[in-house]
Amino acid sequence: MGYERGNLVQKILIANRGEIALRIIRTCREMGIETIAVYSEADKDMPYVKEATKAVCIGEPPVNKSYLQAEKILAIAKSEKVDAIHPGYGFLSENAAFARQTKNEGILFIGPDPNTIELMGDKIASRQTMEKAGVPVVPGSSSGIRTVEEALNLAEKIGYPVMLKASGGGGGIGMIRCENEQALVKSFESTKSRAKAYFGSDEVFIEKYIADARHIEVQIFGDSYGNIVHLFERDCSIQRRHQKVIEESPSPFLSASVREKMYNTAIKAAKAVNYSNAGTIEFIVDEDENFYFLEMNTRLQVEHPVTEMVTGLDLVKWQILVARGESLPLLQDEIQSTGHSIEFRLYAEDSVRFLPSPGKITTLNWNQFDGVRIDSGYEEGGTVTPFYDPMIAKCIFYGSTRKDAIRSAEMFFKNIQIEGIKTNAPLFSTILENEDFRNGIYTTNFLTKQLVK
Amino acid sequence: MKEITASMAGTVLNIFAKEGDQINLGQEVLMLESMKMEIPIESGIEGVVKEVKVNIGDFVNEGDVLMVLG
Incomplete structure (x- = not known):
């Protein structure tokens, strides 16, 4: 596809830290783009600060005094005359007001339209949008719940257990499973006040809890010309406290026909909101492979390397190309998934x-070998x-088969040396030995039920 | 003096006890947030709260006194 008339991007401010800041710097370097890093006082010695073309301190360590300081970050973007801001994930990446302000300053926001971020950030509004577009959603609230009576009535209708969730929530924060009426009553007020504290809104809603579920998401990409493609799925079912620990592609569970159906549904969902740039449609999948829309993440995901390994593409590069007004570099039938990739979040x-x-990492020896990609935020x-x-790092393994990728991971975690802090590396060795995991049989309960026998 | 201290550095997210409350062994008295995780602080002692040393939103270091019991 030809080069569309677009915006020149020569300098990007990265409104993030750690491994993702380094990841973005790497692609910028390959594209000949300068980078401005921002850092808190606690991060002044971090590798990404040294690797950026220039780094600017934005404040004290707590996030609300540093990485969430939208005004300060925008002021730096202006004085450094950057062409674009890459928000990474977390922090301001899904903050519609920040994206809008960036745009208003004449700076490109590397992500979707602010209105899309806003719509998808409201979990109730996004449910409604998807329902209207014909995308299946988990049975539950069609609007926000105000009183505990309302909650109890609805829960009675859809059946326990239910998930009580914050409308402004995401990333596993602000949700709780309620087994029965008593539990719902007990959790209602605390979930509301927690939602208020974390997300600035005490609006909550209820969804049916799907037992023995899998969490599978589809990477999608859109441009400003209405083109939308999918980049296959990632199975993220291995979680602790609703947060992902291991992700892999392809999913070892999905049948070919459901896989295809899920891709098409993801594209339908993205089209419903005229999506541009990188996005992820998260689905919850039950034992019978029925899948339901959970949420849409309007940013680059932590686990994007898994997709990069199987497709051979650079998603950060695609993000920059699309942001500067180019059309997607490849059409759907030009995108292939080859082999198998698994990522472990250390x-x-x-x-x-x-x-x-x-604590201080006194020893950090990866003993890296071929077929292993490490996206680390730290060094010894x-x-x-x-x-x-x-x-602290994402360890990503690639093989022509799932077995090969697992073998590579086993060898890696056996030889890794980290001292000074505790890590979950021992857990990975245990998981890798587990018969069910090796056979690809796992659900979101794996760490709490299957592994602990 | 009997004190409840922070088991790790973090931000005070919630306080579940106030002056004058009776605290039992193992009771959850405070919620810290560290590294995006909620860390419940349980009392290792018994007694009545004489003073709450921190406010919601405060950053505390490991070992800092959170509450004094009488």
Whole structure:
């Protein structure tokens, strides 16, 4: 496809930190684009700060004094005369007001239209939009729930257990499973106040809890000319506390026909909101392979490398191309998935109780070999502080088959040396030995039920 | 003096006890947020709350005193 008349992008501000900032810098470098990093006082020695063309300190360590300071970040973007802002994931990436302000300043926001971010960020509105577009959604609320009586009535209708969720929530935060009436009553007020504290809105809603579910998502990509493609699925069912730990593509569970149906549904969902740039449609899949829309993430995902490994594409590059007004580099039938990829999120946490373990990484020896990709935010001697997400690196394995990728992962985690902090690497070795995991038989309960026998 | 201290560095997310409350062994008295995770702080001692040393939103370091019991 030819080059469309577009915007020149020579300098990008990265409104993020850690591994994703480094990941974005890598692609910018390959494209000859300069990078401006922003960092908090706690992150001044982080590798991404050194790797960026230039780095600017934005404030004290807590996120609300640094990485969530939209005004400050925009001021830096203006004074540094950047052409675009890449928000990464988390922080301001799904903040519609920030995207809108960026646009209003004449700076490109590397992501979808602010209105799309807003619509999909409201979990109730996005459910309604998808329902209207003919995309199946989990049985539950069609509007926000105000009183506990309303909640109880609805739960009675759809049947327990139910999930009580914050409308402004996401990423596994602000949701709780309620087994019965008593549990719903008990959790209602606390979920509301937590929703208010975290997301600024106490609106909540209810969905039927789907037991033995799998969490499978489809990567989609759109441009400003109405083209939308899918980049296959990622199975993200291995989770702890509703947060992903392992992701892989292809899913070892889906049948070919359902897989195809899911891709088409994801494209239908993306088209319903005229989606442009990188996005992910998350589905919950039951034992019988029925799937339902869960939410749409309007940004680059943490687990995007899995898709990059099987497609051979650079999603950050695609994001920049689309943002600067080009059409998608490939058509659907030019995109292939080959082989198998699995990603493990290495967290600074106790592998038994999952409690965080901040501290100084005194030894960090990956003992990396061919077929292993490491997207790390830290290096030896670095300090993991208590202010941010505990993820220190993503370890991504590729093989021509799932077996090969697993074999590679086993070897890697056997030889990895990390000292000074606790990590969940021992957990990975346990998972990799598990018969069910090896056979691809796992659900979102895997870590709490299947692994603990 | 009997004190409840922070088991790790983090931000105070919620406080479940106030001055004058009776605290039992193992009771959850406070919720910290560290590295995007909620860390419940349970009391390792018994007594009545004499003073709550922190407010919601405060950042505390490991070992900082959160509550004093009498």
